[in-house]
Amino acid sequence: MPTKLEIVSPEKLLLSRPVDMVVIPASEGDMGVLEGHSPMIVMLRGGTIDLYDGDKVTEQLFVDGGFAEITQERCTVLANKAIPLAEVNKAEATRLLTEAEAAYEAADKRDIAAEDSALDAIQSARAMVEAAG
Known part of the structure; x- marks a missing residue:
């Protein structure tokens, strides 16, 4: 089952969609989030968020830091800036x-x-x- 990923900036919701896995740049190191993950709130460092469908990275975004709230059903990233890696x-x-x-x-x-x-x-x-x- 997919995990719902939401990426939010102070101005608006930037992305909201299901992913099989998301890897976030947590302050302690990269962290993979799958459905059923233990609930937690983590600080993010500047880095790349990788969105997976199956075992392939389908999208990458750069974030400048922030926080992620993880529940068993979703991962919500709160960042000042999130831009597609290609940009x-x-x-x-x-x-x-x-x-x-x-x-x-x-x-x-x-x-x-x-x-x-x-x-x-x-x-x-x-x-x-x-x-x-």
Whole structure:
């Protein structure tokens, strides 16, 4: 039986369809979700979401981080940005990485939240550069 996958941004529902499996870029490593998965909420890092029909990847999307709520019937991804992998532009990703590295250098290292946010932006931009490669 398929799992229902929903990908939501702050503005709208981006995707809603059944998949045999979805692999998400969880903060602790890539995570496969099938129907009947144990319920959980996980943080996502920047990376690629792979949608499977049978044993084949049928679609890939890049997300810049966020959260996923997993139940036995569905996987809901909450991300600020989710774009088809084919639309990821290497020049744009490289520009974002340069900006993120500059923001990290300028961040007040005594402000742990600001430093963590800057490091997350660097990780997401690096993942985007890699996905565009």
